[in-house]
Amino acid sequence: MHTDLVTALDIGGTKIAGALVDGSGTLLVRAQRPTPARESGERVMEAVGEVLAELTASPLWGRASAVGIGSAGPVDASAGTVSPVNVPGWRDFPLVERVSRAAGGLPVELVGDGVAMTAAEHWLGAARGYDNALCMVVSTGVGGGLVLGGTLRPGPSGNAGHIGHISVDLDGDPCPCGSRGCVERIASGPNIARRALEGGWRPGQDGDASAAAVAVAARAGDAVAVASFERAAQALAAGIAATATLVEIDIAVIGGGVAGAGDVLFAPLRSALRRYATLSFVQQLTVTPAVMGNDAGLVGAAAAAFAARAGADGAVPVQV
Amino acid sequence: MHTDLVTALDIGGTKIAGALVDGSGTLLVRAQRPTPARESGERVMEAVGEVLAELTASPLWGRASAVGIGSAGPVDASAGTVSPVNVPGWRDFPLVERVSRAAGGLPVELVGDGVAMTAAEHWLGAARGYDNALCMVVSTGVGGGLVLGGTLRPGPSGNAGHIGHISVDLDGDPCPCGSRGCVERIASGPNIARRALEGGWRPGQDGDASAAAVAVAARAGDAVAVASFERAAQALAAGIAATATLVEIDIAVIGGGVAGAGDVLFAPLRSALRRYATLSFVQQLTVTPAVMGNDAGLVGAAAAAFAARAGADGAVPVQV
Numbered sequence: 001m002h003t004d005l006v007t008a009l010d011i012g013g014t015k016i017a018g019a020l021v022d023g024s025g026t027l028l029v030r031a032q033r034p035t036p037a038r039e040s041g042e043r044v045m046e047a048v049g050e051v052l053a054e055l056t057a058s059p060l061w062g063r064a065s066a067v068g069i070g071s072a073g074p075v076d077a078s079a080g081t082v083s084p085v086n087v088p089g090w091r092d093f094p095l096v097e098r099v100s101r102a103a104g105g106l107p108v109e110l111v112g113d114g115v116a117m118t119a120a121e122h123w124l125g126a127a128r129g130y131d132n133a134l135c136m137v138v139s140t141g142v143g144g145g146l147v148l149g150g151t152l153r154p155g156p157s158g159n160a161g162h163i164g165h166i167s168v169d170l171d172g173d174p175c176p177c178g179s180r181g182c183v184e185r186i187a188s189g190p191n192i193a194r195r196a197l198e199g200g201w202r203p204g205q206d207g208d209a210s211a212a213a214v215a216v217a218a219r220a221g222d223a224v225a226v227a228s229f230e231r232a233a234q235a236l237a238a239g240i241a242a243t244a245t246l247v248e249i250d251i252a253v254i255g256g257g258v259a260g261a262g263d264v265l266f267a268p269l270r271s272a273l274r275r276y277a278t279l280s281f282v283q284q285l286t287v288t289p290a291v292m293g294n295d296a297g298l299v300g301a302a303a304a305a306f307a308a309r310a311g312a313d314g315a316v317p318v319q320v
Numbered sequence: 321m322h323t324d325l326v327t328a329l330d331i332g333g334t335k336i337a338g339a340l341v342d343g344s345g346t347l348l349v350r351a352q353r354p355t356p357a358r359e360s361g362e363r364v365m366e367a368v369g370e371v372l373a374e375l376t377a378s379p380l381w382g383r384a385s386a387v388g389i390g391s392a393g394p395v396d397a398s399a400g401t402v403s404p405v406n407v408p409g410w411r412d413f414p415l416v417e418r419v420s421r422a423a424g425g426l427p428v429e430l431v432g433d434g435v436a437m438t439a440a441e442h443w444l445g446a447a448r449g450y451d452n453a454l455c456m457v458v459s460t461g462v463g464g465g466l467v468l469g470g471t472l473r474p475g476p477s478g479n480a481g482h483i484g485h486i487s488v489d490l491d492g493d494p495c496p497c498g499s500r501g502c503v504e505r506i507a508s509g510p511n512i513a514r515r516a517l518e519g520g521w522r523p524g525q526d527g528d529a530s531a532a533a534v535a536v537a538a539r540a541g542d543a544v545a546v547a548s549f550e551r552a553a554q555a556l557a558a559g560i561a562a563t564a565t566l567v568e569i570d571i572a573v574i575g576g577g578v579a580g581a582g583d584v585l586f587a588p589l590r591s592a593l594r595r596y597a598t599l600s601f602v603q604q605l606t607v608t609p610a611v612m613g614n615d616a617g618l619v620g621a622a623a624a625a626f627a628a629r630a631g632a633d634g635a636v637p638v639q640v
Contacts (some may be wrong), residue, residue: 242562246483
């Protein structure tokens with residue numbers, strides 16, 4: 001029997017995606033359901049079960065030897081549980097045990113969604129070939145993950161690299177996490193839009209008041225829109241510089257909807273990074289957009305599963 | 321020939337200390353010189369040479385198989401050079417090559433002083449038995465180092481864990497490093513004293529305007545002195561919480577003169593940490609004083625040398 005595939009699950013507040021993935025990162029079979037995020041935990045698990053059922057029905061299923069899960073956080077990889085902020089029905093939900101049971105007893109590797117995205121960018125994306133990298137998603141929230149010394153570093157609980165909730169403004173606005181002045185509180189899409197609206201920016205006739213609309217205005221020269229992106233860039237720069245100063249990274253990769261703003265974000269970000277990343281050993285730090293797109297979660301979950309499988313076999317881990 | 325010892329060098333802006341150290345961390349032979357910090361780089365190297373000459377004159381010298389150096393930073397372990405802020409005569413100074421030559425060609429391991437202190441606390445001190453730890457020195461400056469996954473993580477350049485220069489106040493006061501609102505700019509001893517003086521605190525008849533004197537006043541109930549330590553504690557808490565959120569540490573160990581303030585620092589620090597370390601995977605974080613004292617630099621430099629030697633031999637690394 002060939003066991004050259006893994007099963008990947010990408011679990012977020014909006015959708016639950018699954019795939020059978022081969023050793024080159026190709027998604028061979030896909031399945032997807034909307035996340036019934038406001039319903040009971042069992043109902044959410046039913047949706048996961050439906051995704052898995054589609055995958056197990058594939059003639060390729062027999063070649064899958066492990067399951068990788070990238071989940072909205074926080075996760076607890078040591079306990080095998082998840083408590084996604086946007087899925088209130090899951091609190092310390094035993095996702096690893098439930099998925100393993102639904103997958104016929106296959107071993108399951110659980111990481112946070114930021115760590116999964118990082119695994120994908122390091123395996124096949126913008127961080128490929130870098131031994132020390134921070135990868136981030138800047139979207140409704142801000143998440144991330146770390147590659148240190150050439151390997152993914154999920155941390156004991158699977159949450160390492162959670163840059164969205166480090167404080168870069170210790171007296172700043174309260175964050176829903178309970179802290180103040182977190183990177184996410186300043187740089188997430190909703191906060192870019194909120195700040196623009198507070199500064200007097202108004203959406204066009206289509207009524208679109210999202211960060212993407214603020215980005216369009218910024219590109220057209222609207223000073224308030226530009227300033228809101230500059231403030232987000234400043235917070236991201238302080239957070240990225242802090243990470244580099246703490247763990248010595250060579251590259252920061254940024255994906256997610258807000259990164260889609262392009263130079264509106266990246267130009268002030270690179271400028272601000274020169275002001276915050278001042279020590280000799282962090283001055284060479286590069287910032288670059290992510291390249292893995294919407295499949296990063298699935299590819300990264302697969303990468304985590306391949307790496308865990310290789311480690312468990314005592315074999316040389318695949319380059320993840 | 322026994323080769324069960326290493327040579328340790330602890331190089332700071334005030335003194336250059338050396339020792340022959342055995343596998344239990346005992347300092348068998350010591351030597352020390354003041355650092356001629358304002359003189360030429362060659363004159364500083366002469367002082368290092370005098371320390372080494374005393375050690376090589378010992379009958380135990382023949383048992384030393386490697387040299388470990390903990391140096392004021394920044395250091396560049398990959399290039400073997402150091403550029404200590406407080407020793408202007410050394411800029412990209414080739415310390416590894418010069419020490420190796422003076423030590424008869426022994427292999428040399430270079431790390432920053434914060435990393436050396438961390439190696440000591442993890443080997444024999446307050447971080448012993450912890451797989452994931454941040455150790456810090458809060459003194460004239462603020463430095464640190466990381467243990468991740470059970471092993472010292474100096475980073476490629478030997479500077480990882482440099483928590484003193486992460487910004488926790490992105491709009492804050494300019495820091496000599498070029499950034500703003502760095503932990504050191506708020507929490508170092510000189511800044512604790514400066515803030516107290518600016519707030520109206522005045523030294524006693526002895527004229528002592530140091531952070532230690534502010535700590536005495538705080539213990540006696542002086543509100544301005546208490547507030548200055550609380551502000552330092554807040555910055556340290558934000559920095560420690562950021563580190564825990566990024567790399568998942570179980571313990572933060574704090575040494576250096578400012579830590580000598582005891583509860584004046586640690587009580588508000590633990591309180592502030594609860595406000596900044598809010599995510600589930602960082603809430604259990606412990607903060608504790610360092611225990612290795614003035615010899616931490618030498619013991620840690622020895623630990624780094626033992627670890628490097630074990631790695632180079634292909635042997636099982638000593639538990640460092």
